[in-house]
Amino acid sequence: MKPHFNIPCVILCGGKSSRMKEDKSLLPFANKTSLAKYQYERLKPYFNDVYLACKANKFDFHADLLLEDSDIYSPIVALNNIFTKLNSKKVFVITVDTPLVEISSISKIIEESNSYDITVAKTKRVHSLCGVFSNNIKPLTIKMLSDDFHKVGYLLDNSNSKIVSFDNDDEFINLNRPEDYQKALSLIK
Numbered sequence: 001m002k003p004h005f006n007i008p009c010v011i012l013c014g015g016k017s018s019r020m021k022e023d024k025s026l027l028p029f030a031n032k033t034s035l036a037k038y039q040y041e042r043l044k045p046y047f048n049d050v051y052l053a054c055k056a057n058k059f060d061f062h063a064d065l066l067l068e069d070s071d072i073y074s075p076i077v078a079l080n081n082i083f084t085k086l087n088s089k090k091v092f093v094i095t096v097d098t099p100l101v102e103i104s105s106i107s108k109i110i111e112e113s114n115s116y117d118i119t120v121a122k123t124k125r126v127h128s129l130c131g132v133f134s135n136n137i138k139p140l141t142i143k144m145l146s147d148d149f150h151k152v153g154y155l156l157d158n159s160n161s162k163i164v165s166f167d168n169d170d171e172f173i174n175l176n177r178p179e180d181y182q183k184a185l186s187l188i189k
Contacts, residue, residue, distance in 0.1 A: 002046065003107045008088050009047040011039050012078050012129060013054040013096045014068055019176045025096045026058065027181060030188050035096050035175070037061050046103060047092070053078045074150040075129055080141040088135065095129045097175040100187060105171065109164050118161040123169040128152040130172065136160075 013025040013036050020027075025036040032038040036052060040063050044050050052059065053066040066085050070077045082091055092110060094101060105121065113119035113132035120131030129152065137159050144150065166172065175181045 003103065005047050005092065005106070005110055007047070007090045007092055007110065007132070008049040008051060008086060009043050009092045009094070010051045010053050010066065010078075010082050010086075011036065011043070011094055011096050012075065013052045014078060015073060015095075015097075020178065020181070023058070024175055024181070025054070027175075029099060029185070033060055035099060036063075039094070039096050039099055042099070043094070046106070051082075051086070052096075053082060072150070075152050076141050076144050076150045076155065079133060079155075080138065080145060082133075083135045083138045083141070090132050090134045092132050093129055095174070098127070098130055098172060099175070100171050100173055100184060101130060102171055105166055108166075112162060112164050115160075116162040117159045118156055120156065120161070120163060121172060122163045122165050123167070123172050126153075126156070126163060127172050127174075128156055131164075 026034045029035040029038040036059055040050055051064045051066045055068055057065055066081055068077055068081045109119055109121055109131050117134040117136045118131060121127040140155060140158060170187055173180060173184055175184055
C-alpha cells in the first residue's frame with residue numbers, strides 16, 4: 001500500500017539556475033517534458049495538494065502555482081510566500097532539482113517532523129530545502145526578509161529543527177550543473 005501524506009507538498013521552481021545556464025525546471029527529465037512535470041506527477045499521488053512555487057507560469061502542464069511577486073531569488077522569499085498563501089500548519093518542501101528523493105525517505109522525514117518547526121534531510125551535507133516546514137517559522141522569515149538576510153542555514157539554526165540522516169548521497173543529488181543533470185539522467189534509467 002502506498003503512503004499518503006496529509007500535508008501539502010510544494011516544489012520550489014523559482015530559482016535562477018545560474019550554474020546550469022538555463023532554467024533547470026524546464027529541462028526534460030526521464031520520460032517527461034520537464035523536471036517540474038516529472039516532480040509534480042511523481043509526487044501528486046502521495047499528497048492531497050501539490051503546488052509549484054515560482055515567479056511566473058512557465059510550464060506546459062496544469063498545476064496549482066504559488067506565484068512570488070518578488071524580484072529577489074531566495075528560498076526565504078519562497079517559504080514566506082508559501083505560508084502567506086497556504087492556510088496550512090505544515091508543508092513538505094522539495095526543490096525541483098532533487099528528482100531522485102525516494103517516497104520512503106519523504107515518508108521518514110514527515111514521520112519525524114511531529115514536534116519540530118523544521119525537519120530536513122542530511123547525507124554528507126544538510127539538504128535544507130528537502131523537508132517539512134511549519135508555519136511557526138513565518139515570523140522569523142518576515143524578520144529575515146526585513147533584514148535582507150536570506151541564509152536557510154540561519155533559519156534552521158534559529159528554529160526548532162531536526163535533521164534526519166540518510167546514507168544514499170545519490171538519492172539527494174542536486175542538479176545545479178550540467179554534469180549533475182547528466183548523472184541524474186543516468187541514475188534514473
